[in-house]
Amino acid sequence: MIGGKYKSLILWKLMTETTLRFSQLQKEIPTATPKMLTQQLRELEANGLIHRHVYPVVPPKVEYSLTNFGKSIRPVLESMYIWGSDYLNNQGLQVNCSMTAITDPQ
C-alpha cells in the first residue's frame, strides 16, 4: 500500500495543506513525472487514503485531499519525520523538507 516512491511524500504534503491541486503537487515534488504522480495518486485513491475531487471546468481542475483513513497514518509519518530530522540534525544538516531530506538519499 505504501510501496511507491512518492506516496509517503504525497501524503505528507496533504497532511499540512489539507487540499492540493495536481499542479501544486508537481511543484512540491518536481522529481516526479506527471505519469508517476498520476499513477501513485490513483493507487492512493484506490486504497482509500485520498479523495479526488474533479471540478467540471475548463481548464481542468482537480483537488486531492486526505480521507479519514488517510489521516489515520499521520502518526506514522510524523514519527518518520521526527526520526529523520533528528538524524539530520545530528549530522549538522538542515531539514529542507524536500525529496532529498525526507526520503532516503541512499
Place this chain on the structure above:
Amino acid sequence: MIGGKYKSLILWKLMTETTLRFSQLQKEIPTATPKMLTQQLRELEANGLIHRHVYPVVPPKVEYSLTNFGKSIRPVLESMYIWGSDYLNNQGLQVNCSMTAITDPQ
C-alpha cells in the same frame, strides 16, 4: 536506507529479541532467500543500524543485534505496527505478526 523488502521486518525482529543468529532470522522470515537476507543484513550494517558479531568457531556462528542508532527507529516501527494492527482489527482479521501481516499485502 529502508528500501529493501525485508529490512523493516529484520529490524522489528531484532527489536523484540535483542540478538538473533542468521538461521533464526531465516526461520522468522522464511520468504527471504539466504542471498537476500545476507544482502539486506549487510546494508543495514553498512548504514550503522545493526551490529554483526562473528564468533570464530566451527561451525560458524554469527549474531546480529541493533546498534543504538538502530534502536532509535523503534518509535517509527511501533507506529507502523500500531497502524497496521488497527487496520487489520477493523477488517476483523487477526494479527499474526508474519510477513503478510506486517508488510503490505498489496
Place this chain on the structure above:
DNA sequence: CTGCATCCTTGACGATACTG
C-alpha cells in the same frame, strides 16, 4: 491543466548450485 499511451532501461529480487 491534467492527464494518458507508448517504449525503454534498470536493478531488485528469485532460483539454483556450490563452499569454508
Place this chain on the structure above:
DNA sequence: CAGTATCGTCAAGGATGCAG
C-alpha cells in the same frame, strides 16, 4: 552454519509525445 556465485526474470519507474 552462514554464507557466495551466477544467471535469469519482471515490474517499477523514466522519457517522450499526444489529448480533451
